[in-house]
Amino acid sequence: MKLFLSFSVLFFFATLTKAQPSLNISYISDSTQIKNLADEVMIRSTAYKNLRTLCKEIGPRLSGSSNALRAVYAGKKMLEAAGADTVYLQPCIVPHWVRGAKEEGYILINGTKEKIKLTSLGNSEGTNGKLINADVVEIKKMEDISRVNVKGKVVLINIEMNPTYIKTFRAYGESGVGRRAGPSLAAEYGAVAVMVRSLASNEDDHPHTGATVYNDSFPKIPAVAISTQMANKISSVLQSGKTVKAMIKSNCKMIGTANSFNVIGEIRGAKFPAQIITVGGHLDSWDLAEGAHDDGTGVVQSIEIIRSIKAQGIKPLRTIRAVLFMNEENGGGGSKAYLQNAKQKKEQHIFALESDAGGFTPRGFNLDMSLEKEQKVKEWAPLFYQYGVYDFKEKGSGSDVGPLKEIGTSLAGLQTDSQRYFDLHHAETDVFEAVSKRELDLGAMNMAALIWLVSEYGL
Amino acid sequence: MKLFLSFSVLFFFATLTKAQPSLNISYISDSTQIKNLADEVMIRSTAYKNLRTLCKEIGPRLSGSSNALRAVYAGKKMLEAAGADTVYLQPCIVPHWVRGAKEEGYILINGTKEKIKLTSLGNSEGTNGKLINADVVEIKKMEDISRVNVKGKVVLINIEMNPTYIKTFRAYGESGVGRRAGPSLAAEYGAVAVMVRSLASNEDDHPHTGATVYNDSFPKIPAVAISTQMANKISSVLQSGKTVKAMIKSNCKMIGTANSFNVIGEIRGAKFPAQIITVGGHLDSWDLAEGAHDDGTGVVQSIEIIRSIKAQGIKPLRTIRAVLFMNEENGGGGSKAYLQNAKQKKEQHIFALESDAGGFTPRGFNLDMSLEKEQKVKEWAPLFYQYGVYDFKEKGSGSDVGPLKEIGTSLAGLQTDSQRYFDLHHAETDVFEAVSKRELDLGAMNMAALIWLVSEYGL
Numbered sequence: 001m002k003l004f005l006s007f008s009v010l011f012f013f014a015t016l017t018k019a020q021p022s023l024n025i026s027y028i029s030d031s032t033q034i035k036n037l038a039d040e041v042m043i044r045s046t047a048y049k050n051l052r053t054l055c056k057e058i059g060p061r062l063s064g065s066s067n068a069l070r071a072v073y074a075g076k077k078m079l080e081a082a083g084a085d086t087v088y089l090q091p092c093i094v095p096h097w098v099r100g101a102k103e104e105g106y107i108l109i110n111g112t113k114e115k116i117k118l119t120s121l122g123n124s125e126g127t128n129g130k131l132i133n134a135d136v137v138e139i140k141k142m143e144d145i146s147r148v149n150v151k152g153k154v155v156l157i158n159i160e161m162n163p164t165y166i167k168t169f170r171a172y173g174e175s176g177v178g179r180r181a182g183p184s185l186a187a188e189y190g191a192v193a194v195m196v197r198s199l200a201s202n203e204d205d206h207p208h209t210g211a212t213v214y215n216d217s218f219p220k221i222p223a224v225a226i227s228t229q230m231a232n233k234i235s236s237v238l239q240s241g242k243t244v245k246a247m248i249k250s251n252c253k254m255i256g257t258a259n260s261f262n263v264i265g266e267i268r269g270a271k272f273p274a275q276i277i278t279v280g281g282h283l284d285s286w287d288l289a290e291g292a293h294d295d296g297t298g299v300v301q302s303i304e305i306i307r308s309i310k311a312q313g314i315k316p317l318r319t320i321r322a323v324l325f326m327n328e329e330n331g332g333g334g335s336k337a338y339l340q341n342a343k344q345k346k347e348q349h350i351f352a353l354e355s356d357a358g359g360f361t362p363r364g365f366n367l368d369m370s371l372e373k374e375q376k377v378k379e380w381a382p383l384f385y386q387y388g389v390y391d392f393k394e395k396g397s398g399s400d401v402g403p404l405k406e407i408g409t410s411l412a413g414l415q416t417d418s419q420r421y422f423d424l425h426h427a428e429t430d431v432f433e434a435v436s437k438r439e440l441d442l443g444a445m446n447m448a449a450l451i452w453l454v455s456e457y458g459l
Numbered sequence: 460m461k462l463f464l465s466f467s468v469l470f471f472f473a474t475l476t477k478a479q480p481s482l483n484i485s486y487i488s489d490s491t492q493i494k495n496l497a498d499e500v501m502i503r504s505t506a507y508k509n510l511r512t513l514c515k516e517i518g519p520r521l522s523g524s525s526n527a528l529r530a531v532y533a534g535k536k537m538l539e540a541a542g543a544d545t546v547y548l549q550p551c552i553v554p555h556w557v558r559g560a561k562e563e564g565y566i567l568i569n570g571t572k573e574k575i576k577l578t579s580l581g582n583s584e585g586t587n588g589k590l591i592n593a594d595v596v597e598i599k600k601m602e603d604i605s606r607v608n609v610k611g612k613v614v615l616i617n618i619e620m621n622p623t624y625i626k627t628f629r630a631y632g633e634s635g636v637g638r639r640a641g642p643s644l645a646a647e648y649g650a651v652a653v654m655v656r657s658l659a660s661n662e663d664d665h666p667h668t669g670a671t672v673y674n675d676s677f678p679k680i681p682a683v684a685i686s687t688q689m690a691n692k693i694s695s696v697l698q699s700g701k702t703v704k705a706m707i708k709s710n711c712k713m714i715g716t717a718n719s720f721n722v723i724g725e726i727r728g729a730k731f732p733a734q735i736i737t738v739g740g741h742l743d744s745w746d747l748a749e750g751a752h753d754d755g756t757g758v759v760q761s762i763e764i765i766r767s768i769k770a771q772g773i774k775p776l777r778t779i780r781a782v783l784f785m786n787e788e789n790g791g792g793g794s795k796a797y798l799q800n801a802k803q804k805k806e807q808h809i810f811a812l813e814s815d816a817g818g819f820t821p822r823g824f825n826l827d828m829s830l831e832k833e834q835k836v837k838e839w840a841p842l843f844y845q846y847g848v849y850d851f852k853e854k855g856s857g858s859d860v861g862p863l864k865e866i867g868t869s870l871a872g873l874q875t876d877s878q879r880y881f882d883l884h885h886a887e888t889d890v891f892e893a894v895s896k897r898e899l900d901l902g903a904m905n906m907a908a909l910i911w912l913v914s915e916y917g918l
Contacts, residue, residue: 042622163501166846166901201897361820361876363847387625388822388876390849417820417847417876419897438660438878442625 027383030456033314034383034449040308041445047300048437050078051359054299055290055432062287063327064096064258071283072261075324078303079265083310084322086268089261092337094327096258097123099287100251103224107136108245109237118224118248119288121179121196122211122330125220126250132193132222136244138235142177142185151190154246156238157182158197158231161422167394168418169357172199172425176210183223184215193248194223197231201422205229208426209286211330222250262334263324265306271317275458276342278321278352278409279305279451280400282328289430293421297359297435299324301414301444308448316455318350325400328356332399339403349409351454353447354398358425359440360416364391365450369410373459377412380453389446391415410459412450414443486842489915492773493842493908499767500904506759507896509537510818513758514749514891521746522786523555523717530742531720534783537762538724542769543781545727548720551796553786555717556582558746559710562683566595567704568696577683577707578747580638580655581670581789584679585709591652591681595703597694601636601644610649613705615697616641617656617690620881626853627877628816631658631884635669642682643674652681652707656690660881664688667885668745670789681709719785721793724765728778734917735778735801737811737868738764738910739859741787748889752880756818756894757873758783760903767907775914777809784859787815791858798862808868810913813857814906817884818899819875823850824909828869832918836871839912848905850874869918871909873902 041047053074054061061071072089079087103126105118120126138156139145145155157178161171176199183194198208207225214220226234234244263283269275281298285291302322309316326334342349353365367374378392397411405411417439424430500506512533513520520530531548538546562585564577579585597615598604604614616637620630635658642653657667666684673679685693693703722742728734740757744750761781768775785793801808812824826833837851856870864870876898883889 038625039623163897164498166497168897202895361878419820419901420895423895436661436879436882438622438627442878 030453031383033452036312037308037448037452038387038445040312041304041441041448044311045304045441045444046307047304047440047444050300050303051292051296051435051440052432054296055292059290060287061283061285061291063094063260063284063330063333068260068284068326072263075263075283075299079263079306079322082265082303082307084265084267084306087265090264090337090341092260092262092326092333093257094260094333095123095254095331096256097254097330098252100126100253104249105224106247107234108247109242116226116230117205117207118195118226119207119209120250120252121223121225122209122286123254124183124212124223124252126252127222127248129249129251132248133245134192136234136238136246138238142182145185145189150186153191154193154195154248155186155191156195156231156234158235160197161199161201163201168201168422171201172422175199179210179225180213183212183221184218187218187221191221193221195246196223196225198225198228199422200228200427203228203232206427206429209288210426222248224248224250260326260333262326262338265303265322267306267309267316267320269317269319269455270315273319274348275318275350276321276347277318277350277451277454278323278401279447280323280325281355282326282334282400283324284327284329286329286426288426288428290432292430292432292435293358294425294430295328295356297440297443298355301355301359301440301447304444305448305451309452314452316452318455318458320451320455328400335400335403339406342404342407349404349407351410351459352401352404353412353414353451354401355414355443355447356398356400357414357416357418358421359435359443360418360420361439362389362414362443362446363417364389364394364415366394366396366413366415367392368395368397368405368412373410376459384446384449387446388442414447416443489912490842492911495771496767496907496911497846497904499771500763500900500907503770504763504900504903505766506763506899506903509759509762510751510755510894510899511891513755514751518749519746520742520744520750522553522719522743522789522792527719527743527785531722534722534742534758538722538765538781541724541762541766543724543726543765546724549723549796549800551719551721551785551792552716553719553792554582554713554790555715556713556789557711559585559712563708564683565706566693567706568701575685575689576664576666577654577685578666578668579709579711580642580682580684581668581745582713583642583671583682583711585711586681586707588708588710591707592704593651595693595697595705597697601641604644604648609645612650613652613654613707614645614650615654615690615693617694619656620658620660622660627660627881630660631881634658638669638684639672642671642680643677646677646680650680654705655682655684657684657687658881659687659886662687662691665886665888668747669885681707683707683709719792721785721797722783724762724781726765726768726775726779728776728914729774730776732778733807734809735780735806736809736910736913737780737782737860738906739782739784740814741785741793741859742783743786743788745788745885747885747887749891751889751891751894752817753884753889754787754815756899756902757814760814760818760899760906763903764907764910768911773911775911777914777917779910779914787859794859794862798865801863801866808863808866809918810869811860811863812871812873812906812910813860814873814902815857815859816873816875816877817880818894818902819877819879820898821848821873821902821905822876823848823853823874825853825855825872825874826851827854827856827864827871832869835918843905843908846905847901873906875902
């Protein structure tokens with residue numbers, strides 16, 4: 001462990017030393033340009049104002065909904081106002097899932113009926129307005145599903161997010177298996193419905209939705225999320241040896257597909273226009289709240305990159321493209337269309353950066369590219385330290401730019417301080433008021449700096 | 460700039476290399492012990508529960524108030540519950556300032572009277588229930604006070620916090636001169652009252668209080684804070700050439716001194732009990748809200764250090780003392796008493812750590828100690844990286860441990876991600892709900908690790 005750390009430091013040092021000839025010449029001018037961009041964003045950013053529009057004037061933006069379409073046109077207007085050279089809509093096909101009339105849920109303990117909050121999982125099938133009524137059986141690990149008798153039961157998949165993981169996305173990824181694969185696994189063993197403990201790192205009474213993925217080999221049983229508090233309560237009653245009955249009524253269903261759009265705004269490269277740099281977030285959101293942190297913030301930050309670079313009179317050497325992706329939450333229709341288009345037109349995508357980890361203070365950039373390119377990005381790291389970004393060690397990018405890997409694009413994702421993210425992610429608490437203007441702008445500012453560096457030096 | 464950075468890296472590397480012989484032996488066991496402490500805090504911390512008690516059961520804790528005394532006894536109980544070997548109260552004298560009946564404020568523009576929100580500055584004298592009524596004159600820099608005619612006027616000291624400073628405390632320190640020294644300076648030039656733009660980094664309608672310091676050579680004129688929104692509004696009216704009249708009525712006054720206490724909980728050192736390590740936050744708060752981030756969080760984090768070390772069965776070699784200081788906000792009575800006691804008893808204070816920068820995600824430790832000791836602390840830095848703490852470069856500590864410098868104590872302060880701090884600092888928005896449990900616990904966890912390292916190895 002110690003040795004590994006020392007080698008990292010040594011390597012970092014060696015890299016810097018080796019890089020000095022080129023860095024020495026350009027460091028001061030790069031640093032000055034980034035400071036100008038930083039001041040531009042920290043003083044005159046329109047990201048917060050745009051976010052208010054997305055959250056308060058439009059609101060929830062579920063793929064296929066009329067609100068999602070309103071967001072498309074609002075995004076187009078924002079990119080035009082930001083000064084993009086070209087703004088256009090790129091058609092895509094999205095699944096059209098609807099929640100229908102609000103879910104109803106009850107639990108019955110010792111003959112006492114209690115109303116509970118629940119929310120259908122995205123892409124799931126509901127009870128078709130009928131009341132399912134069955135005993136609850138709890139599992140705490142996925143493998144337990146084959147060990148307990150779930151036939152005819154409602155399965156409570158009660159997997160906590162591990163509080164000891166300092167990076168919350170790690171806990172989300174690990175515990176998320178219950179929401180994603182749990183319903184079909186429970187159906188395989190004969191369950192009639194699934195209640196998933198919300199993927200939340202705090203204890204409160206808000207259920208968090210999110211997509212589930214059915215396996216076509218098994219019945220598509222209803223699947224809802226309940227709050228962490230309710231999951232704890234039911235669990236403790238069951239552990240005391242009592243029985244708990246659950247009653248669930250819901251109306252959600254997949255009703256086909258819909259036409260929608262990615263929204264794209266470009267600044268054409270002054271010297272290498274064919275080399276494309278993408279920066280994006282996703283315009284769609286879940287329907288429970290305003291999709292503020294997920295991912296209104298990524299959208300308005302991407303627009304702010306265009307605005308700040310234009311406002312500073314920078315003429316980037318390579319093409320910078322802000323992409324407001326559609327349908328990240330429950331299908332990826334937008335990112336598929338973006339890749340397909342790039343392939344058809346044989347576009348040269350050298351770099352793509354995604355912001356979809358909440359509009360919190362940035363901490364670093366996750367990287368997914370060749371070691372050689374990774375080293376080039378890491379040589380720029382000292383330019384970011386004064387802006388609070390220091391971590392370039394994590395692997396990763398985001399689900400909207402991810403598909404571009406197929407055509408060899410170097411990928412990155414904004415790494416945020418996501419300690420608060422899973423308190424509100426996919427829940428009704430993900431609202432404009434939960435976003436800090438300074439945190440949002442700091443993210444945009446650091447993204448602008450990285451995008452500008454790639455536009456200037458390539459990768 | 461580049462060269463400087465390279466030297467820093469080189470120096471950091473050299474330090475690590477030099478430190479390797481000792482670190483190699485102990486790194487794995489230190490890392491394991493810290494991981495155990497981290498898990499203890501992230502799973503079983505009582506900091507959030509204690510904070511709820513301080514904020515919701517007690518509430519505002521202005522020095523000299525009955526609530527401050529209730530907080531003293533609550534803090535004592537919490538330290539006992541945390542398992543401290545000894546818990547005791549240390550008497551101190553605090554100024555007793557009271558706000559009295561709520562302030563009233565109006566502005567008059569073009570004959571239209573508008574009610575405005577205002578809050579008296581701490582330690583200031585009010586209007587004695589009378590309505591002051593005078594024209595407003597604005598200054599944007601302190602030096603302008605001698606250039607404009609402020610005689611008989613209400614001076615609006617409208618100094619924005621600089622949004623381009625990435626570290627918000629820098630902007631707070633720089634702009635804070637208006638609140639601290641403005642009222643007496645305005646009085647020197649004949650003003651009848653001062654309205655200070657709130658020291659806030661966001662734009663909203665909440666005034667932020669905070670202490671002012673009168674210069675005894677001049678009249679103690681009334682001094683209030685107005686919101687950033689209201690300051691912008693008045694400023695734009697004045698700049699359009701119109702006059703603005705302000706009416707201010709307030710009842711605050713200094714009514715003498717009061718007896719109060721620091722609350723102290725100790726774990727006696729197993730090998731060097733005479734060597735004392737202090738970790739603290741302040742128990743008092745302003746009266747407008749619950750003093751959640753300022754500084755309920757520092758208090759409950761300090762208590763959590765005791766609890767987690769005890770819960771892990773650690774027997775620290777040196778004495779660890781959690782101190783809940785009284786009267787940080789408007790006098791420093793608690794920290795003076797603490798120093799005086801240490802001097803009288805000739806105590807050996809080797810290290811003191813303060814948490815008074817909000818209960819936000821930690822980023823580092825600010826240090827104020829000899830270069831040699833600073834290097835020793837920096838050698839521990841790699842132990843903290845996985846917990847998100849990486850910045851050991853800033854100078855500083857905190858105002859409660861600061862006085863210990865006189866007796867040669869090495870000082871430190873928790874550095875947080877304070878982007879949101881000055882949205883709520885000293886305002887009615889500083890409530891329990893604004894604190895994230897995970898962010899709070901991460902701060903406590905990193906503090907526990909540093910305190911444990913010093914208790915094990917000294918400085």
